[in-house]
Amino acid sequence: MAMDSILRVDMSDLSVRKEPLPAKWAKYAGRALTDAVVFDEVPPNADPLGPDNKLVVAPGLFGGTTAPNGGRISFGAKSPLTGGIKESNAGGQMSHALARAGIAALIVQGAPAVKGALYVLKLDESGNGSLMRADELAGLGNYDTAAALLAKAGDEKIVTITNGPAGEKLLKASGIAVSDVKGLPNRFAGRGGLGAVMGSKGLKAVVAPLGRGGLEHADKDAFNVAVKKFATALKAHPVSGQGLPTYGTNVLVNVINEAGGFPTRNFSDGRFDLVEGISGETMHEIGEARGADMGHGCHTGCVIRCSRYYNDVDGNYVTKGPEYESAWSLGANCGIGDMDAVAQLDRACSDLGLDTMEMGCALAVYMEAGKLEFGDSDGALAALKSIGSGTGDGPLLGSGTEAVGRAFGVSRIPVVKHQALAAYDPRPIQGIGVTYATSTQGADHTAGYSITANVLGVGGTVDPLKSEGQAALSQGLQIATAMLDSFGLCIFVAFPVLDIPEAFQAIYEMASAHTGVPWDTDMLMKLGRETLTMERLYNEGAGFTAADDRLPQFFLDEKLPPHDAVFTVSDAELDSVHDFVAATAADMGISVPKLA
Amino acid sequence: MRIELALYASLQGYLPEGPPGSSGKRSRIVELPDTITVGELAARLKLPDQPRISFMDGRAVTDHVALHDGTRLAIFPPVAGG
Numbered sequence: 189m190a191m192d193s194i195l196r197v198d199m200s201d202l203s204v205r206k207e208p209l210p211a212k213w214a215k216y217a218g219r220a221l222t223d224a225v226v227f228d229e230v231p232p233n234a235d236p237l238g239p240d241n242k243l244v245v246a247p248g249l250f251g252g253t254t255a256p257n258g259g260r261i262s263f264g265a266k267s268p269l270t271g272g273i274k275e276s277n278a279g280g281q282m283s284h285a286l287a288r289a290g291i292a293a294l295i296v297q298g299a300p301a302v303k304g305a306l307y308v309l310k311l312d313e314s315g316n317g318s319l320m321r322a323d324e325l326a327g328l329g330n331y332d333t334a335a336a337l338l339a340k341a342g343d344e345k346i347v348t349i350t351n352g353p354a355g356e357k358l359l360k361a362s363g364i365a366v367s368d369v370k371g372l373p374n375r376f377a378g379r380g381g382l383g384a385v386m387g388s389k390g391l392k393a394v395v396a397p398l399g400r401g402g403l404e405h406a407d408k409d410a411f412n413v414a415v416k417k418f419a420t421a422l423k424a425h426p427v428s429g430q431g432l433p434t435y436g437t438n439v440l441v442n443v444i445n446e447a448g449g450f451p452t453r454n455f456s457d458g459r460f461d462l463v464e465g466i467s468g469e470t471m472h473e474i475g476e477a478r479g480a481d482m483g484h485g486c487h488t489g490c491v492i493r494c495s496r497y498y499n500d501v502d503g504n505y506v507t508k509g510p511e512y513e514s515a516w517s518l519g520a521n522c523g524i525g526d527m528d529a530v531a532q533l534d535r536a537c538s539d540l541g542l543d544t545m546e547m548g549c550a551l552a553v554y555m556e557a558g559k560l561e562f563g564d565s566d567g568a569l570a571a572l573k574s575i576g577s578g579t580g581d582g583p584l585l586g587s588g589t590e591a592v593g594r595a596f597g598v599s600r601i602p603v604v605k606h607q608a609l610a611a612y613d614p615r616p617i618q619g620i621g622v623t624y625a626t627s628t629q630g631a632d633h634t635a636g637y638s639i640t641a642n643v644l645g646v647g648g649t650v651d652p653l654k655s656e657g658q659a660a661l662s663q664g665l666q667i668a669t670a671m672l673d674s675f676g677l678c679i680f681v682a683f684p685v686l687d688i689p690e691a692f693q694a695i696y697e698m699a700s701a702h703t704g705v706p707w708d709t710d711m712l713m714k715l716g717r718e719t720l721t722m723e724r725l726y727n728e729g730a731g732f733t734a735a736d737d738r739l740p741q742f743f744l745d746e747k748l749p750p751h752d753a754v755f756t757v758s759d760a761e762l763d764s765v766h767d768f769v770a771a772t773a774a775d776m777g778i779s780v781p782k783l784a
Numbered sequence: 785m786r787i788e789l790a791l792y793a794s795l796q797g798y799l800p801e802g803p804p805g806s807s808g809k810r811s812r813i814v815e816l817p818d819t820i821t822v823g824e825l826a827a828r829l830k831l832p833d834q835p836r837i838s839f840m841d842g843r844a845v846t847d848h849v850a851l852h853d854g855t856r857l858a859i860f861p862p863v864a865g866g
């Protein structure tokens with residue numbers, strides 16, 4: 189089996205067609221492929237919730253293989269939140285399931301003729317699919333939906349993609365859930381409102397058999413050698429070998445708080461007085477005391493294993509993680525310093541299908557507007573639930589941070605390209621500010637994770653409080669990340685890859701042995717540049733200009749304690765981040781896509 | 785001199801005796817000789833010989849930096865998230 193077909197699902201006539209992967213897309217997978225499909229087939233001025241938008245789901249190049257940490261999956265579309273192109277990256281088992289069925293991309297297009305009708309797409313092991321009417325799942329949370337699908341599957345090992353009530357309601361803060369190794373719908377393509385795109389298609393879920401290995405390699409022996417080399421490097425690096433497996437991502441809470449860059453109470457402070465309550469160390473101690481499953485992979489083949497579950501006092505599963513970003517957004521950013529409360533908020537977001545980061549920022553802005561007190565976790569939970577019930581301010585909150593801020597006249601609205609910022613204040617950590625400002629995705633820390641050299645001492649050192657070197661750092665990371673996302677590699681491999689030369693070599697050795705095409709460093713970087721170039725041109729077609737590559741003004745004006753820092757990277761430096769786009773576009777022979 | 789020392793994640797077990805600092809059980813107020821660097825303190829505490837992430841009053845510092853009275857020093861093992 190090879191990943192060589194497209195499964196095109198047209199909701200307008202309910203057809204599901206398997207097509208050969210066109211030659212023009214054959215060199216792409218993951219993020220590069222979702223981008224190429226959106227670039228080629230979705231006019232940049234399309235209504236994101238209309239029939240012309242397409243939801244594209246693509247495993248990375250290493251999907252279905254034993255490449256360590258190679259089972260991440262890309263969800264792409266025109267984003268209803270940002271209005272630009274979106275690639276939202278998730279863990280879980282679906283990358284393997286699609287790849288093993290030979291599917292390079294699932295393209296969901298059109299819109300159902302019957303308004304309000306819901307469907308489940310069921311795939312088989314050979315990559316064929318059919319749509320089944322599933323109105324009975326309407327309004328169900330992700331957990332109940334996945335449980336119903338699992339029960340229906342009986343003994344068959346299945347993987348699910350599910351859309352929660354927020355996506356069904358077409359809310360811009362909605363994300364899409366993917367089931368993990370235990371079948372729990374807790375891995376998310378959270379950002380950019382893609383749940384709303386899925387909802388607009390009337391698609392409630394996708395069910396696929398997990399399948400078995402057996403993806404062909406051009407050179408199996410060489411592939412296995414490279415896999416071993418890569419796994420050895422991932423285990424040897426202290427971050428991927430020890431830090432992440434032991435404490436998970438939330439270990440960053442104390443690090444970023446200590447650095448004075450931990451956004452607190454809607455980005456009004458860089459340190460959180462109640463930090464101990466939500467730190468990774470505290471979460472680890474709670475997890476040990478309650479017998480939580482800590483340190484597993486989100487998909488088969490992950491050797492870093494940063495994922496963990498959070499249990500209640502009785503030892504029952506509440507939610508996954510919470511990850512650092514969620515502990516921050518629903519915790520410090522809302523002034524909430526209690527891990528159990530954060531876990532309940534995280535669970536509510538997961539079940540409703542809401543991006544925890546967008547929601548944490550939306551709630552914090554709501555608090556700043558005086559609609560809730562900072563620290564009121566009961567009020568925050570009730571507010572989230574009102575999104576599910578569609579009552580009170582629920583529909584507004586589910587529309588995201590900017591919508592809430594505008595509705596109540598809040599001046600401090602932390603968004604770029606309409607998407608909420610992440611858990612690093614860009615004033616004392618300026619490199620991440622460059623990424624927030626310039627990313628094609630809207631404010632997105634993963635797009636170019638400058639925290640590496642700014643704070644963690646990985647891949648060199650760049651003073652986080654100064655503007656020097658930040659644009660170049662972010663540019664390099666954005667290019668490398670676009671490549672990793674296209675290969676389906678978890679971005680946490682970046683820590684060893686930045687420090688251990690063999691880890692980087694192993695990536696192109698695995699790619700060469702898998703595809704038979706001789707990959708090298710230049711080709712990896714070319715793939716990253718091409719991916720970003722498609723995204724930039726698409727966004728240009730959608731109306732974005734240099735003015736959209738800027739942070740909100742308050743980051744330039746308001747000093748953030750404790751460092752009293754403001755963001756000082758110049759507009760010219762920000763504009764230099766995409767200086768490769770024109771030349772790459774010329775090489776690729778592409779230009780801004782045509783409007784409809 | 786007297787500083788506040790905080791040790792996190794896998795380094796917590798190396799925290800010396802002393803009155804707690806502002807980070808509860810993760811930090812202590814410790815008495816030190818007047819001239820000592822971050823690296824020398826790490827050696828005194830017998831921290832594992834691996835890279836560290838150290839902050840003095842919120843700014844990243846290397847092992848060569850000298851501590852001074854009243855400072856807060858926080859040391860992390862190599863960790864990351866995202």
Ligand code: SF4
Nearest residue numbers: 486490492494495678
């Ligand atoms: S390191 Fe974490 S996020 Fe990355 S693949 Fe493994 S479990 Fe998933």
